[in-house]
Amino acid sequence: MPDRNEPIPDDHDPLRNINPTDSDHLDYVGQQGLAVEQETLIEPDPAKREQARSLWGDAWRDLRRRPIFLVSTVLIVLLILIAIFPGLFTGTDPRASDLINNYLRRPDWTDFFGGGWFGYDGQGRSIYARVIYGARASITVGICVTLAVTLLGGMAGMAAGFFGGWSDAVISRITDIFFGIPLLLGALVLLNAFSVRTVWSVVIALAFLGWTQLARVMRGSVITVKQSDYVVAGRALGAGTSRLMFRHILPNAIAPVIVVATIALGGYITAEATLSFLGIGLQDPTISWGVDISSAQKVIRQAPFVLFFPAAALSITVLAFIMMGDAVRDALDPKLR
Amino acid sequence: MTVNGATPVGATTPEEAAFAQEVQRGEPILEVRDLRKHFPLTKGILFKKQVGAVKAVDGVSFDLMQGETLGIVGESGCGKSTLAKVLMNLEPATTGSVKYKGEEISRLSGAGLKAVRRNIQMVFQDPYTSLNPRMTVGDIIGEPFEIHPEVAPKGDRRKAVQDLLDVVGLNPEYINRYPHQFSGGQRQRIGIARGLALKPEIIICDEPVSALDVSVQAQVINLLESLQGEFNLSYMFIAHDLSIVRHISDRVGVMYLGRIVEIGTDLEIYDHATHPYTQALLSAVPVPDPTARESRDRIVLTGDVPSPANPPSGCRFRTRCWKAQEKCEREDPALTVRAWLEGRARHDSACHFAGERENV
Numbered sequence: 001m002p003d004r005n006e007p008i009p010d011d012h013d014p015l016r017n018i019n020p021t022d023s024d025h026l027d028y029v030g031q032q033g034l035a036v037e038q039e040t041l042i043e044p045d046p047a048k049r050e051q052a053r054s055l056w057g058d059a060w061r062d063l064r065r066r067p068i069f070l071v072s073t074v075l076i077v078l079l080i081l082i083a084i085f086p087g088l089f090t091g092t093d094p095r096a097s098d099l100i101n102n103y104l105r106r107p108d109w110t111d112f113f114g115g116g117w118f119g120y121d122g123q124g125r126s127i128y129a130r131v132i133y134g135a136r137a138s139i140t141v142g143i144c145v146t147l148a149v150t151l152l153g154g155m156a157g158m159a160a161g162f163f164g165g166w167s168d169a170v171i172s173r174i175t176d177i178f179f180g181i182p183l184l185l186g187a188l189v190l191l192n193a194f195s196v197r198t199v200w201s202v203v204i205a206l207a208f209l210g211w212t213q214l215a216r217v218m219r220g221s222v223i224t225v226k227q228s229d230y231v232v233a234g235r236a237l238g239a240g241t242s243r244l245m246f247r248h249i250l251p252n253a254i255a256p257v258i259v260v261a262t263i264a265l266g267g268y269i270t271a272e273a274t275l276s277f278l279g280i281g282l283q284d285p286t287i288s289w290g291v292d293i294s295s296a297q298k299v300i301r302q303a304p305f306v307l308f309f310p311a312a313a314l315s316i317t318v319l320a321f322i323m324m325g326d327a328v329r330d331a332l333d334p335k336l337r
Numbered sequence: 338m339t340v341n342g343a344t345p346v347g348a349t350t351p352e353e354a355a356f357a358q359e360v361q362r363g364e365p366i367l368e369v370r371d372l373r374k375h376f377p378l379t380k381g382i383l384f385k386k387q388v389g390a391v392k393a394v395d396g397v398s399f400d401l402m403q404g405e406t407l408g409i410v411g412e413s414g415c416g417k418s419t420l421a422k423v424l425m426n427l428e429p430a431t432t433g434s435v436k437y438k439g440e441e442i443s444r445l446s447g448a449g450l451k452a453v454r455r456n457i458q459m460v461f462q463d464p465y466t467s468l469n470p471r472m473t474v475g476d477i478i479g480e481p482f483e484i485h486p487e488v489a490p491k492g493d494r495r496k497a498v499q500d501l502l503d504v505v506g507l508n509p510e511y512i513n514r515y516p517h518q519f520s521g522g523q524r525q526r527i528g529i530a531r532g533l534a535l536k537p538e539i540i541i542c543d544e545p546v547s548a549l550d551v552s553v554q555a556q557v558i559n560l561l562e563s564l565q566g567e568f569n570l571s572y573m574f575i576a577h578d579l580s581i582v583r584h585i586s587d588r589v590g591v592m593y594l595g596r597i598v599e600i601g602t603d604l605e606i607y608d609h610a611t612h613p614y615t616q617a618l619l620s621a622v623p624v625p626d627p628t629a630r631e632s633r634d635r636i637v638l639t640g641d642v643p644s645p646a647n648p649p650s651g652c653r654f655r656t657r658c659w660k661a662q663e664k665c666e667r668e669d670p671a672l673t674v675r676a677w678l679e680g681r682a683r684h685d686s687a688c689h690f691a692g693e694r695e696n697v
Contacts, residue, residue, distance in 0.1 A: 229467035233531070236425050237481050238454040247480075251471040 059331040069327035075320035083139040086132045094129040094287050118309045121292070122299055127306060130292055131313045137288035138317060140199050141206070142269040148207035149214050150261045156211065157218025157257075162226060162245055172219070179212040183271060191280050202272050202281050210268065217260045221253040228252075255332045262325030266318035273314050289314045366571050367401035367424070367457075367539055372433035372443075374416075374423045378646060391646045393419040395595035396433075398672070401539065406565065406572040408586030408603070410579055410618070414642060416595040417575045418462075421543045424573070425459050426450055437539075455485055458537040462544040464524035468516040474527055475512035478502065481534035488535055501530040504567075505560060522553035529560065533568070541573045546581060558585055579622050583607050591615045594653045595645055597672060601684030609681040611691035614654050652689065660690045 063069045082089055098120075118127035160171035183206070190205040191197055225231065231248050239248075275281030276290025277297075284291055289310040296307035375390035394416045401407050411417050422428040424435060426445065435443040442453045461467035468477055478498045482489040489497045499509035505526040516524055525545060532540050542561065546554040562585060564570060576582050582589055583603050590600040591614065599612040610616045617636040624630040638657045643649055649656050655665040672687040682693045 229461045229463060230469040232427060233459070233461060233467050233528075234469075234480070235427060236454065236459045237531075237535075238451040238484050239480070240484075243484070247472070248469055252469070 059328070062331040063327060066327050066331070068323050069331075072320045072323040072327065075316065076324060079135055079139060079317055079320065082132055083136040086136065090126070090129045090132045092126045092129040094125060094133040096125065098124040100124065119303070119305055121306050122295065127292075127309050130287055131289070131309050133287045134289045134292060134310060135313070135317070137199050137282060137286060138269045138272060138290075138314065141202055141272040142265045142317075142321065144199075144203045145206040145210060145268040146261050146265040148203065149211040149264070150257065152207065153211035153214025153216075154218050154254075154257060156215040157220075158222055158245065158250070158253075160215070161219040161222030161253075162241075162249065164223075168219075171215070175212045175215050175219075178209065179216075181209055183209050184274060187271065187275055188278070188280050191275065197281065197283060198286070199282065202275060206268055206271055210264070213264065214257055214261060218253065218257050221256050222249055225249050225253045259325055259329040259332060262328055263322055265325070266321040269314065269318050269321070364403050365400040366403045366438060367573075368434075368436040368439075369400070369424070370398050370434045370436075372397045372420070372423060372435060373431045374419050374428060375431045389646050391644075392595050392648060393645055394423060395645075395648070397592075397595070397597055399590055399597060399600060401571050401573055402587075403538075403571055404565070404569050405587040406574055406585055408582035408589040409573065409575045409592055409597075410577060410582050410589060411592030412577065412618075412642065414645070415592045416645070417577075417592055418543055420592070421459065421541050421573070421575055424541055425457060426453070451485070455488070455535045456537050457539045457541065458532040458535060460525075460528050460532050460540060460542045460545045463548045464521050464528055465548070467528050468524055470516055473513050473515055474502070474507075474519075477516070477527060478530045478534055481531065485535055497534070501534055502527075504533065504564070505530045520553075521549050522556055525549060525553075525557050526560065529557075529564070533564065536568070537570070539571045539573065541575070543575045544577070545574075547576065547578065554581065561585065579607075579618065591618065594642060594648055596653060596687065598654065598688070599684070599686045600672065601681075601686075605681045605684045609684075609693055611675070611678060611682050611684070611686040611693055612654075612688045613658050613660050615686075616694045652687070654688075660688070662690070664689050 118131065121127055121130070156171050156175065160168040160175075186209045187202075187205040190208065191201060194201040194205075226249060231244060234244050234248050272281055272288070273290030273293065276283075276288050277294040279294060282288045282291055284295070292310040293307060293314070296303075296310065300307050372394055373392070373396055374394040375392050377387045378389040378391060379385040380388045397416075397420060399407065409417050409420065419428065423430045423443075426442065430443045433443065434441055437453060437456065442450075445453060472480075475495070475498050478501050479494050482494045482497065495512070498512060502509045502511060507523060507526055507530070511519075516527065519527065525548075529545075545561070546557050549557060558581060561572065565572060572585070574582060574585055586603050588601065589603050589606040590597045591606065591612065592598070593614050599606060599610065599615045601609075606615060607619065610619055613636075617638050620634065620636045624633060636659075640657050643653070643656055649666075651667055652658070652661070652665040652670050655661040658665070668689065670687045670689045672685045674683050674685060675688075675691045678684075678686075678691060678693075682691075
């Protein structure tokens with residue numbers, strides 16, 4: 001993205017900006033030949049000198065000023081902390097159940113201080129503790145699936161875009177086939193094949209079906225970058241395939257992939273919750289928002305709050321990742337500056 | 338076919354003799370013979386069938402001498418840039434031969450091609466897209482050394498890059514900056530430094546200044562000229578700006594629809610053009626003097642450039658030529674010296690009725 005920042009203005013003199021096809025240009029070139037043997041270089045301000053600005057540097061500067069990015073970052077950092085150290089946020093065991101202490105009892109002040117802020121579910125377990133402990137499954141699925149699809153889709157898209165021709169035709173057709181399988185339906189069928197369903201089987205199922213979107217984005221991006229002059233210049237220097245791919249094309253083609261992956265992350269968390277809700281994803285001993293939403297639906301008329309809290313946690317998490325993706329996309333798009 | 342336009346025919350005055358000697362420097366370093374590049378036109382999605390070809394370069398022959406600058410001019414779409422790409426082996430030639438110091442290079446691949454790349458380098462048109470925005474200037478100019486480690490030992494590379502920056506007139510301290518921190522002219526200098534890194538003998542400049550402001554064009558042209566003397570470089574200088582080509586070139590070739598229609602020294606081409614197309618091109622150069630502009634005789638060509646997928650029979654220029662006769666339709670004129678021409682008009686020209694025009 002050239003010229004986003006003002007270049008050092010050493011050659012922009014409007015008076016000299018005459019029509020290049022003027023035929024007195026020859027004389028002009030001759031005179032200038034003596035006058036401008038050495039181009040004068042304006043030394044930059046020493047304070048500005050050290051900041052080597054790149055696309056990501058600019059994006060970062062831009063992002064720091066966006067409230068949406070700040071809010072979503074705070075939320076995501078908090079959620080990741082909760083996922084890694086749930087014990088820091090609650091002292092209550094999410095599996096401890098006191099059947100008397102269930103959603104039918106009228107809550108009083110002791111619940112508020114006793115680790116039951118959000119009340120208790122049908123089996124007398126603290127909803128707050130379950131919401132805290134349920135973050136781990138959702139965040140793990142979201143992040144791991146995103147990493148896996150970025151890697152898989154990125155490699156497939158890179159190979160298709162870079163080599164073109166037959167490899168592109170084959171990879172693109174395979175992508176189309178996978179693209180035709182609905183994510184949830186496909187995952188349902190796949191997960192049925194696992195006898196024990198853990199977080200990892202959900203990750204594998206979603207990654208297996210989800211890489212196509214990233215592959216398409218990567219392919220398009222690689223094809224655009226491949227045609228640029230600096231890649232041709234690299235070839236003219238004799239650069240090999242791996243150098244062209246990883247030094248020239250990948251760093252310039254990755255930005256849209258990262259944006260799509262960040263936004264898709266929210267979608268994978270939803271997909272995990274949906275699968276668990278349908279009873280085909282995670283199952284009860286595992287603590288997950290989807291599992292809790294699923295069990296809460298049976299008591300929704302008597303105690304809607306049992307459903308409300310895990311559902312709200314899920315929505316906030318998905319929203320945080322989508323907002324982050326949106327903000328990153330805007331920051332990386334020079335047209336929106 | 339005479340392709341070396343440096344034949345000093347009619348060198349009578351001392352000035353002309355000196356001129357003829359000047360252009361006769363060196364041996365041919367690059368010999369191009371009947372080079373063709375056809376891009377196939379295909380039909381069908383699954384089973385592709387070739388239905389024709391865009392003849393972007395269609396039988397080009399010339400010699401590039403050691404230490405000289407050969408200018409190539411022509412309008413958009415005449416095949417100038419494709420010619421450069423084929424010479425650089427960035428596109429495979431369809432047929433024809435390119436010899437570097439007598440060695441055939443157009444069919445090379447792998448290690449042989451990599452070795453040849455050290456000697457032939459390229460400067461690109463657009464300094465804004467020809468530098469990788471994610472690499473620092475030091476990495477961009479140092480990359481040739483990483484690809485060809487034998488050119489500079491690892492420890493000396495940083496020094497070598499700084500020397501190159503110095504040679505092209507940039508501050509060696511700029512080594513850690515990114516391309517977007519530079520202006521167009523400075524970026525083109527970085528591109529030239531990258532081209533020089535491997536100490537090549539030939540640099541192909543594909544419209545190296547057409548994306549720059551006029552004052553910066555002059556700086557870059559002057560830089561290219563001084564580097565030529567310093568490193569004994571041979572340039573192939575592709576441009577559509579006739580004035581710049583005249584300024585920098587020793588010899589000039591005029592291209593039309595994938596062919597060279599006229600080639601000779603800059604004086605021969607600019608003041609003694611014999612091909613009608615060259616004459617028409619020259620008459621279109623803007624004249625700043627209003628009175629001279631009114632009195633001069635402009636040739637306005639009618640019609641469009643024919644499609645390179647379906648060029649006219651015989652002479653390719655005949656559809657727009659005021660001299661065209663039946664012979665032009667039947668016979669393809671060879672690029673050669675016509676017997677009836679005299680003095681500086683005696684140079685290669687692909688026209689059956691080649692002749693100087695009065696009052697250009």
